[in-house]
Amino acid sequence: MLDANLKTQLKAYLEKVTQPFEIVASLDDGAKSQELLALLNDIVGLTDKITLKTDGNDARRPSFSLNRPGADIGLRFAGIPMGHEFTSLVLALLQVGGHPSKLDAETIERIRGIEGKFEFETYFSLSCQNCPDVVQALNLMAVLNPNIRHVAIDGALFQEEVERRQIMAVPSIYLNGEHFGQGRMGVEEFLAKIDTGAAARDAEKLNAKEAFDVLVVGGGPAGAAAAIYAARKGIRTGVAAERFGGQVLDTMAIENFISVPETEGPKLARALEEHVRQYEVDIMNLQRASALIPAEGEGGLHEVRFESGASLKAKTVILATGARWREMNVPGEKEYKAKGVCFCPHCDGPLFKGKRVAVIGGGNSGVEAAIDLAGIVAHVTLLEFDDKLRADAVLQKKLNSLPNVTVIKSALTTEVLGDGQKVTGLSYKDRVTDELKTVELEGIFVQIGLLPNSEWLKGTIELSPRGEIIADARGETSVPGVFAAGDVTTVPYKQIVIAVGEGAKASLSAFDHLIRTT
Known part of the structure; x- marks a missing residue:
């Protein structure tokens, strides 16, 4: 099932497993069950920490669960997690095997403290670049909290379920048998939905923050570059983003980002975030901007308000909210979104x-x-x-x-x-x-095509007839101290490499504004 190169890589990962566990497979006589069995045999053949049982009684076949002795872990794959989901499988093996996740201690405790019954089902496709984020988030939560259980289901393999539930877009997420959500989500998004009061607590934390020298609104390539260039100047820098990575997260193959011959959007988005986190940048995720209140007079502070109820202030602001897919705006489109x-x-x-x-x-x-x-x-x-x-x-x-x-x-x-x-x-x-x-x-x-995410700025910043923020060669907008970069602006050619350069330029301009006015 696995080629020699993949086996070598997987063997190195499995050396990080510290706690023995077992894989319990539910199989039938079909070809896909034999394919899954071959994969699982390859895995257990690479380490003595994992054992395989084939006496599972799950109704979905082929499927398998990961069980740690003495622990109640509800983590299952229905299907053969290859393609984009192979990484999800590797992470699940490591986490059930005792290897710690990269989550911060506060988030881990929040997950462990959740009470109730949460039976999640995620329908994915092997070619979906958005699905692994959902699968990996829910798998990790299932490892950390026995109240949370998760099964990841290959929709192409279980067509009868897909037809019965009329699933026409992935990832599709169900909770306790009811539709829960659609599209990419991470641990933060799930916690915000199932942890009552989380949004209010987060907003309170943001409201208490001191003013930033540079506040970047948006976490795509332009926002990431702006944050890095600002932080390297040693000034107080914050990034507030609806989702870090932006539109890049929805991009499949990227072959024109200079010096990187080929990559995928989610992989590049993770690299951008990891690079930003190497600096002292305050990253505030899941924050959708709702209003910009310009500073009154020289030396005043700009204020950005968010739909969560949070509010942040800054000496300078860089707007990098990007763009989204343009809709047809015809009857029936909204009614049948994700239903065809x-x-x-x-x-x-x-x-x-x-x-x-x-x-x-x-x-x-x-x-x-x-x-x-x-x-x-x-x-x-x-x-x-x-x-x-x-x-x-x-x-x-x-x-x-x-x-x-x-x-x-x-x-x-x-x-x-x-x-x-x-x-x-x-x-x-x-x-x-x-x-x-x-x-x-x-x-x-x-x-x-694309539509700029600028509706919240109407009446505050000068916009083009297409709704793009009008920015000059230095990234300056019509409001002093407010700069803009990337796909949300009038800059021609909406490309990742251009957005990165524009973000860096806007950040340097913001720094120049600071040293001249403060």
Whole structure:
């Protein structure tokens, strides 16, 4: 199952296991059970700390649990955790085996102190880059607290469950049998939801903080670079982010970040955060900005308010809130989001195996999505508003070579159709003939560009007609002492490498402002 190189790496990791434990597998006569058995035999063959039993009685087959003698650990995988989930498997083996996590002591105690009954189920796909964060967070919480149990389920392998629960996007999370959440979450997000009073306590802590010299709002590449450059100047620096990593977390393959030939978004996001944490930067996660109150007079403090009720003050502020996927804004889109309307083909594509889907958008993102999906689904219909595709020629050539792809140009999507539970099709207007047409399908992947996260700044900062923050060559905005960087600004070409440079520039400008005005 595992090649020699992977076995060597895994053996080195398993040397960190300090407490013996057992793997209990529930198998049947199917090929997937034999595949899982081969994987588990490879694992136990690398260490004498783990034993394997094959007499499990779980209804989901193939599946396996990790059990430590004398401990009640509710941690199970239903499926074969390879692909993006192999890291989740390795971490689970280490944590059940007694290797400590990297969580801070305060968070660990918060997890251990949670009372009640929490039976989590997470549906994932092996190609989803967002799913491991959820699986790893809940696995760790299950290791630390016997009141928390978790099973990670490969949706592609348990199609009957996926159909019954009408799951059309991953990760999909259930708690005690009821839908709990959708999309990427980490330990902090789970604690905020199940630990009553956590948000109020966190807001109180933030309100008590002293003013920062530089407060960065946003934790993507631009925000991370700004924080590092500010901290290196020896000034008091804070980062308040809705989620550290930003849009990069939703990016699959990255091949144009200079000096890094190839990486994945979540991996780069972790590297950015680790780099920031090497400096004395106060990172405040899960904070969505709601208002900016500019300083009154020279020498005053700017104030940033957050939806949590928290408020932070600073001598200078760097706005790096990035952008998000643009929506179609047509009837039915919101109603069927995560019920057939998706934005991540890598994450959700496997859930539409053998089905019909549409991709909205003919740029690079749309054409790449159509190419990827064509290898999974029965048929792809790509709809482009313009009379020609805008993707690179090499991508268009590949697209045109695929037998199960139909391209419709000059098409304006007018409505998402559904039966109340899931998507059944879409309507579009032929912009040449004005004729309304319908396409029957089960999934829609929207790939039509980005929208700046700047609504909370309207009336405070000068914005472009597109809603981008207008920033000059130094990153200065219309408010003195407030700077901006990255995809939320008017800077052309929304690229990671450009955002990093813009973040550094804005930070240097903020420092220059400080030494000239304070």
